[in-house]
Amino acid sequence: MTLAFAVKSKTLAKRDKDREDQALKWVKDVTGLSVPDDVDYVEALKDGQLLCTLMNKLVPGSVRKIHTAGPDFKMIENINGFIKGAKDYGVAMNDVFVVTDLWEEKDIAKVTDTIYHLGRLVHKHPEFKGPFLVPKPAT
Template sequence: MASNRAEKAGFAAEAHSKINSKYDPQLSHQILVWIKDLLNEDIDTNGENNSFYETLKDGTVLCRLVNAIQANTVKKVNASKMAFKCMENIQFFLEGAQKLGVPSEELFQTIDLWEQQNLHSVQICLQSLGRKASKHGVHGIGPKESEANVREFSEEQMKAGQGVIGLQYGSNKGANQSGINFGNTRHM
């Protein structure tokens, strides 16, 4: 989509180029292959900047992705190609991703995808969703998330642990503060 925004200049241009430098085409390819396998649809998995954007920009693929992970997460997907309807689809995806457990820090802003402002944050969000997908019984991407390992100790074990002085407390090896002259002037 051609943006109607003015070209960035100065510090804004530097900041935007730094953000764009974080975009990883290989990660995009991996994400698109995962989406293709999960939706069982023929989508372009090239992963180049424009391909990634063109595949996801209207939000319909994203909404179908969330529904493939957990049915009826997104109730309505707009088929219209009008800008506000596409942005609404992206917002529906973001709400669905948050319901599936993606932390708010890993979500992107609608404008990041719609106007290609920050495709790296879109990658982060989809990668996080891929990790959360395995908790919903769907093949995900990325490393498997850890699960809680709660340990219960008896009162006797807790008391026994209080009497132990571990090596982590350290030792001063006989050091003291003699020879430190606070407030004295240096004698020459």
């Protein structure tokens, strides 16, 4: 077994489909956007558009430009816009994923964790009137 395969296997093992589904549902509820059923979690988030829209719902204007098309670096700019917005909103630096976690699918569980950290912070922002992200109880 190669090191790359071992790392990929460990990363996949950290993912939790229920947490991903719940995080994506919260993002869709807050943004009011829909994602077709045939689009998986990573595909829905990978271009950063949904995440930027989420940030702009939490803090209007926090992501000034959301790229809807263009070369890869434009989509990476979207992801960076979300990351900056999440940090500015109060998510601790060590709780925020890095671009490669999502763009190269290095650590999707970290992406989900970031969304959860962000979801927990909305309680501290009384101006937020949307739905809260409440983790499902462990089974």
